[in-house]
Amino acid sequence: MNHLPLIIKREYLTKVKNKSFIIMTFVSPLIMVALIAVVAYLSQLNNDKDRSISVLDETGVLSEIFANTEHTTYTILENENLESAKALVKAKEDYGLLYIQKSSDITKVLPNVKFYSDESPSLSIISGLERKIEKKLSDAKLESDGVDIEKIQAAKTNINITQETFSGEKTSKIDSYLKLAFGGAAGYLLFMFIIIYGNMIMRSIIEEKTSRIIEVIISSVKPIQLMMGKIIGTSLAGITQFVIWVILGGVLSLVLSTILGISLSDIQTPQQDMMNQAMENPEVANEMKLAVQSFFNLPIGNLIIAFLLFFIGGYLLYSSLYAAVGAAVDNETDTQQFMMPIIMPLILAVYVGIFTVIEDPHGTVSTVFSFIPFTSPVVMLMRIPFGVPLWQQALSFLILVATFVLTVWFAAKIYRVGILMYGKKPSYKELFKWIKY
Amino acid sequence: MNNLLVADSVSKNYGDFRALNAVSIAVPKGSIFGLLGPNGAGKTTLIRIINQITMPDTGDVLLDGEPLKPEHIQNIGYLPEERGLYKSMKVGEQALYLAQLKGLTKQEAKTRLKYWFDKLEIGDWWNKKIQELSKGQAQKIQFIVTVLHQPKLLIFDEPFSGFDPINANLIKDEILQLRDEGATVIFSTHRMESVEELCDHIALIHKSNKVLDGKLTDIKRQYKTNTFEVGLQTHNIESVSNAIKEKFEVFPATFRNLNDDVKMNIKLNTNDSSNDLLSFLTSKAEVHHFVEVIPSANDIFIQTVKNN
Numbered sequence: 001m002n003h004l005p006l007i008i009k010r011e012y013l014t015k016v017k018n019k020s021f022i023i024m025t026f027v028s029p030l031i032m033v034a035l036i037a038v039v040a041y042l043s044q045l046n047n048d049k050d051r052s053i054s055v056l057d058e059t060g061v062l063s064e065i066f067a068n069t070e071h072t073t074y075t076i077l078e079n080e081n082l083e084s085a086k087a088l089v090k091a092k093e094d095y096g097l098l099y100i101q102k103s104s105d106i107t108k109v110l111p112n113v114k115f116y117s118d119e120s121p122s123l124s125i126i127s128g129l130e131r132k133i134e135k136k137l138s139d140a141k142l143e144s145d146g147v148d149i150e151k152i153q154a155a156k157t158n159i160n161i162t163q164e165t166f167s168g169e170k171t172s173k174i175d176s177y178l179k180l181a182f183g184g185a186a187g188y189l190l191f192m193f194i195i196i197y198g199n200m201i202m203r204s205i206i207e208e209k210t211s212r213i214i215e216v217i218i219s220s221v222k223p224i225q226l227m228m229g230k231i232i233g234t235s236l237a238g239i240t241q242f243v244i245w246v247i248l249g250g251v252l253s254l255v256l257s258t259i260l261g262i263s264l265s266d267i268q269t270p271q272q273d274m275m276n277q278a279m280e281n282p283e284v285a286n287e288m289k290l291a292v293q294s295f296f297n298l299p300i301g302n303l304i305i306a307f308l309l310f311f312i313g314g315y316l317l318y319s320s321l322y323a324a325v326g327a328a329v330d331n332e333t334d335t336q337q338f339m340m341p342i343i344m345p346l347i348l349a350v351y352v353g354i355f356t357v358i359e360d361p362h363g364t365v366s367t368v369f370s371f372i373p374f375t376s377p378v379v380m381l382m383r384i385p386f387g388v389p390l391w392q393q394a395l396s397f398l399i400l401v402a403t404f405v406l407t408v409w410f411a412a413k414i415y416r417v418g419i420l421m422y423g424k425k426p427s428y429k430e431l432f433k434w435i436k437y
Numbered sequence: 438m439n440n441l442l443v444a445d446s447v448s449k450n451y452g453d454f455r456a457l458n459a460v461s462i463a464v465p466k467g468s469i470f471g472l473l474g475p476n477g478a479g480k481t482t483l484i485r486i487i488n489q490i491t492m493p494d495t496g497d498v499l500l501d502g503e504p505l506k507p508e509h510i511q512n513i514g515y516l517p518e519e520r521g522l523y524k525s526m527k528v529g530e531q532a533l534y535l536a537q538l539k540g541l542t543k544q545e546a547k548t549r550l551k552y553w554f555d556k557l558e559i560g561d562w563w564n565k566k567i568q569e570l571s572k573g574q575a576q577k578i579q580f581i582v583t584v585l586h587q588p589k590l591l592i593f594d595e596p597f598s599g600f601d602p603i604n605a606n607l608i609k610d611e612i613l614q615l616r617d618e619g620a621t622v623i624f625s626t627h628r629m630e631s632v633e634e635l636c637d638h639i640a641l642i643h644k645s646n647k648v649l650d651g652k653l654t655d656i657k658r659q660y661k662t663n664t665f666e667v668g669l670q671t672h673n674i675e676s677v678s679n680a681i682k683e684k685f686e687v688f689p690a691t692f693r694n695l696n697d698d699v700k701m702n703i704k705l706n707t708n709d710s711s712n713d714l715l716s717f718l719t720s721k722a723e724v725h726h727f728v729e730v731i732p733s734a735n736d737i738f739i740q741t742v743k744n745n
Binding site for chain 2: 003006007010014018207208211212213215216217218219220221222420433
């Protein structure tokens with residue numbers, strides 16, 4: 001008799017109706033969005049502060065580079081010595097005083113620049129000033145060596161090697177970033193999903209043991225059915241939660257940004273400015289177009305199918321191990337010892353993915369790890385956007401499925417014996433013995 | 438076919454540990470069969486094998502003449518000793534779920550649950566969560582869930598634990614009624630007085646082996662020692678006592694009675710009948726108390742386990 005649908009339904013409904021699950025589902029995107037909004041708001045607040053900086057330039061040549069910006073006003077002091085200028089700035093309650101000491105040669109001015117202020121000045125202000133002066137000085141040095149600045153400007157070129165595969169697909173550097181982002185996101189998503197919902201499965205099995213219902217259930221259902229029902233039911237609940245998170249997060253950030261007038265993407269204003277500038281530059285605009293194009297050039301069909309297959313395969317593989325651990329112990333504190341061997345390959349997969357796939361997506365290390373079943377889901381998902389031959393994908397998936405069948409068999413053995421064992425924490429040796437029962 | 442369940446030399450090993458050693462039992466249809474034994478004897482293993490929770494290494498189990506197969510789960514109701522329910526699930530939902538797992542449709546399950554909830558007067562619990570119920574109340578739910586699908590074979594492992602005397606009695610009456618309606622019951626317990634009260638047949642398992650089985654009355658007959666509890670009234674306590682001790686083997690007796698001068702357990706001599714003893718006694722004193730000593734299930738249990 002097949003009770004699987006019934007078990008899945010119960011597991012799903014119990015999870016979804018659980019109070020803390022509901023709260024987690026609806027409150028955490030709220031908290032996340034609120035947090036981002038607060039950070040955005042605060043950073044805007046910080047930038048809004050107007051500052052005025054006085055400049056005492058004894059060389060007389062550098063003053064011209066200090067042009068006022070939206071939030072910073074520069075006052076060029078003249079006919080003052082350092083002491084009187086200090087007193088003046090203090091009295092005016094300016095943010096600070098930039099002092100450039102006179103020196104015989106403008107190129108030797110560097111060690112003689114000082115900034116006086118009440119408190120230690122903000123890092124961005126100082127580095128901004130430094131950049132201004134550096135630029136001016138290096139230009140001055142070049143000019144004093146007889147170099148025509150205009151020519152240097154004119155000689156600046158921007159090279160971007162256009163990449164094309166033999167089959168005629170155009171790619172570019174941006175393309176690689178995009179692929180990396182896709183692969184990374186997919187791999188990381190799987191990693192998070194396994195950790196969060198694997199734990200949930202484990203806990204629900206421990207709960208069944210501690211509430212002593214297990215023997216009642218197991219007298220009407222085969223253990224493997226119960227285990228699979230739990231895994232599938234919990235996963236469906238997990239997918240529900242994920243989808244709600246994505247939708248709610250999207251809607252909330254939209255609402256927040258319109259109501260509060262905070263564009264959440266404004267958090268990193270400098271980058272934003274750079275982007276805007278870049279967009280005006282025809283070459284970069286061209287590159288952006290290429291990026292959009294390369295997005296459509298991604299093997300999207302392959303990506304989606306591979307994502308689904310490897311995601312499900314990898315998730316089931318690990319969750320059956322979580323289920324076995326849950327069955328082997330009596331309470332959550334005892335799980336630590338068995339969690340290590342599960343978490344280790346997972347973390348290894350993520351690190352291999354991050355460090356070797358970026359370096360060389362088809363190198364030996366990443367290729368090998370994309371075949372080892374415990375790391376393949378994460379590593380292969382990261383590699384696929386870069387174009388993996390179909391036979392490799394298929395072989396890796398077959399290995400994954402074979403291993404999955406093996407782990408489920410193994411987990412079911414442990415599960416079958418473990419759920420009826422109470423009282424003591426088993427050792428690895430005993431777990432091994434259970435397989436033979 | 439008079440036996441509902443037959444286990445034929447069933448053995449089970451856990452690693453090096455032999456949990457059951459060629460145990461055979463036969464449970465007659467419509468009987469209450471007591472499965473007895475000290476802790477760790479192998480009772481639970483046998484029960485789990487009958488429920489197909491574990492598989493025997495060797496030996497066969499037949500239910501109604503057929504070797505056990507997965508469909509038989511619907512014909513068995515099992516109340517395990519280690520039992521519980523999902524704490525945060527509502528009583529009704531949970532009972533429906535467990536009933537559906539036993540193969541009932543939702544509608545059937547609802548109708549039958551209503552009948553049982555009314556019968557045990559717990560109709561208003563339907564929407565309560567298990568964690569709001571007391572232990573005894575949760576046990577009632579568990580009992581209902583065990584019997585709901587009207588199985589041919591009911592297995593109760595310590596069914597009365599957690600019940601107060603009133604509810605224990607209620608459940609006992611329900612078990613007897615189920616038996617009268619045709620169900621066969623396997624009953625495992627350490628409480629010998631309920632064995633005495635309920636069981637027609639017993640089997641005793643000790644250290645993985647079956648050491649005793651049969652009809653309870655037959656076993657008692659087999660274990661009786663032809664001893665009689667005797668209470669006499671006489672003015673001549675000493676001479677009467679000595680006269681009896683000369684003729685018979687005598688043990689001290691502990692029963693309570695009104696003003697008997699002589700109390701003792703007297704063992705019949707071989708070839709004597711109880712009438713011979715009685716006429717001997719009446720010739721010596723006035724007999725107020727004369728009862729054959731029948732071994733209790735408790736005595737049999739202790740004696741058997743100690744001797745093995």
